[in-house]
Amino acid sequence: MIHFYRFREGMKTLGVLDAIRMHPDAFRPLFCHEPSPLTADVLEQLFEIRLSAVGRNKRRAEECVVAFWRDYLLDVEEQEGPLQLGGILAFATGANDIPPLGFSPLPSVVFLHELPLRQGRHLPNTNTCIN
Template identity: 40%
Template sequence: MIATSIVHGGPGPRFLSEMLYDHLMGKSTVDIEARIEDITDDTMRASLLEYGNDRQTFKSVADCWLSSVPKCCVGQEDNQDFMQWYFIYRNHFSIQRFKDGLSALNVIHALEQHASIFKAFMCSSVEQLTSTTLDNLFEVQLSEQGTTRRQEETRVLAFWRDYLLDTEDKQTGLSLPDILMFATGLSSLPPSGINPRPKLVFQRVSSFPCSRTCANTMEIPLSMTYEEFQKDMDFGIQNSPGFGLY
């Protein structure tokens, strides 16, 4: 599913640890640094963080949780042996099946050839969608220069950019991924970008925004004030069904 999503322009998983990703890309375990902080089991992580520098206690904590562990001695290098066993070696068969799945459509070869480019789309990241990124994503469709409609659209375009800033600052009833989902059907940007490029269109038919996700087109109302614009955008997007958002 991940391989198919990437090939067809969909989002990447963004849930792999950097250690697992490096291993999948063929990096030697000698060169891979494992961190206790990456352990997702809260109790075990807390115990190892507390006793990681103590030989006997570290070994005892590990033995309590695992039936078979490598010999752990004093020092970061030996702790690394345990961490690599915990993350990689004990999960060897599962990792191999995952890698076999990524071989569909030759995706694994593309990842190996462009590992640094795909890393941000495969690994877990705290990077968030920003108002600037979302603003630059859309191609704005403006009327002819000098027309009355162009003046109205320019005013509302300023509303739109203020709205994105307020949404980023949590001053609206939405999040930036909500807006992206409404316009494109995606809650995050895919590795290969969005094709066709999303368009921002101004319309008089409705007081509320509407979108055509097949064409990645979002139509926004020509409101008279920013307060009216924000209220109508919030209401329109919050009450739009589809794509599992509600």
């Protein structure tokens, strides 16, 4: 609690605290994070896509999947799909919005070719604990 009082006393210096009290809406963006709206482009740029080396057979299949991923994001943005973009982000990261400081590490799309074939393996997996 002592840190709060020191912070408040520091804000009184040069009249900053009084200015905040008089114009709280002007100072709100400095103290409160307002998440920007999610778009298909924002999500596409947010995810790091890890492709196989150029020239490998796996790479062609991965590029096809990436094209479907981009189409899916656009469909969801246009509300043709059953999800909202925040739901996709929540599935992949556990967060409905991009945090103020971003993600570290960035969410990624990784292709798991090495796993043995089994029922349902073609569905996406996620690890929300990493962020």
